[in-house]
Amino acid sequence: MSQVNTNDNEVDIVIGALHSELKSFMNEWRPVFQRFHLIIIKDPDLKEELQIPEGFNLDVYTKSDIERVVGSTTAVLFSGYSCRYFGYLISRKKYIVCVDDDCVPAKDPTGNLVDVVGQHVVNLKTPATPFFFNTLYDPFRKGADFVRGYPFSLRNGVDCALSCGLWLNLADFDAPTQALKPGQRNSRYVDAVLTVPTRAMMPVSGINIAFDRAAIGSALVPALKLAGEGKVRWETVEDIWSGMCVKVICDHLGLGVKTGLPYVWRAERGNAIESLKKEWDGVKLMEKMVPFFQSVKLPQSATTAQDCVLEMAKKVKDQLGQADPMFLRAADAMLDWVKLWKTVGST
Incomplete structure (x- = not known):
């Protein structure tokens, strides 16, 4: 592994532990993670003790x-996959x-x-170009530049x-797609x-x-939970909702x-x-969420990520609240999240 020059003191690696056996997971990651500080959040619903190997600089947080x-009362925000948001x-x-x-x-x-941390940091430290698409993709990568015109x-x-990495093997299909194509795997490494x-x-x-925590940390919100949400990625939409929130906010704030x-x-x-x-x-x-996020406009007075979340929560309540009570709960959770960020996340 060729390491990218990354300041060890400017990165936290957050791991949401939904399973107790972490030894094999962390030993696999040892060459990548050992240089950095790790924050491990144990799913509050997980009863078994975490099994963690020695040799890491880490803090573990439990229920x-x-x-x-x-x-x-507020701790319910951090159950299941949402435990990572506590990190x-x-x-x-x-x-x-x-x-x-x-x-x-x-x-x-x-x-x-693959040096996951190094590549993510490179993505975050080099400029993004959201207002005009470059057909050679990222013009700041070695061997690339801006194209004619x-x-x-x-x-x-x-x-x-925000830097969104990809994954090989089991792709992020929804349950209907994976059920119809049980043998389909992603084997394409696109550089x-x-x-x-x-x-x-x-x-x-x-x-x-x-992500850049100071810029958009408060825009990643643990808000929308399904009534019968399970412990498998197919059974959650919390990160999809959070991702659409943060994308609208990045667009509004002029971030990439x-x-x-x-x-x-x-x-x-x-x-x-x-x-x-x-x-x-x-x-x-999703059929209600996507049109909302595609059309939502935030006021110019919203100049920080926290401002944007508060404004978006109002619009969620006004425009989606009648469609399903889950949206009302999501709006309330967004307000609770901003309060937490102001009292805990900023101190």
Whole structure:
């Protein structure tokens, strides 16, 4: 693995632990993670003790820690996959990298281990170009540049606030797609990074992401939970909702979002057929969510991520609240999240 020059003190790696056995997971990641500080959040619903190998610089937070910091009433925000958001809240580093506990390091086509942290930080430290698409993808990568016809006035780009990595093996299909194509796997390693254009929506996944905490940490919100939400990625929409919130906010604040490298390898987990029933509510809600996020406009007076979340929560309540009570609960959770960020996340 060729490491990218990254300041160890400016990165926290956040891991949401939904399973107790973390030894094999962390030993696989040792070459990548050992240089950095890790924040491990144990799913409050997980009863077994975490099994963690020695040799890492880490802090572990359990249900009692979460309740001590945010109170027992608010702690419900951080159940299941949403436990990772508690890590976002308590971190004080500039950059946060988050990888799910069902992923291991990927290898590039030459057989080298992918430096996930280094590539994410490169994505965040180099400008994004959301206002005019460059057909050679990221013009700031080695060997690339702006193509003919790209406006010189836009070539400085803007700050990149969110880096969305990809994964090999088990792709992020929904349960209906995976059930229809049970043997389909992603084996294509595409050596590319691109900026997602402004006003273009995307289903951000928390499986492999990194972000500038000061710029948009409060815009990643643990808000929308399905009534029968389970413990398999197919059965949740919390990160999709959070991702659409943060993309609209990045567009409003003039910040960039990149997708592509780095890759992780995602292991097999769950049964798509069994997950169909739990996920179906989320599939139906998407048909209401997407038009809302495509059309929502935030006021110019919203100049920070926290301002934007508060304004968006109002619009969710007004425009989606009548469609399903889950949206009303999501709006309330967004307001609670901003309060937490002001009292806990900023101190």
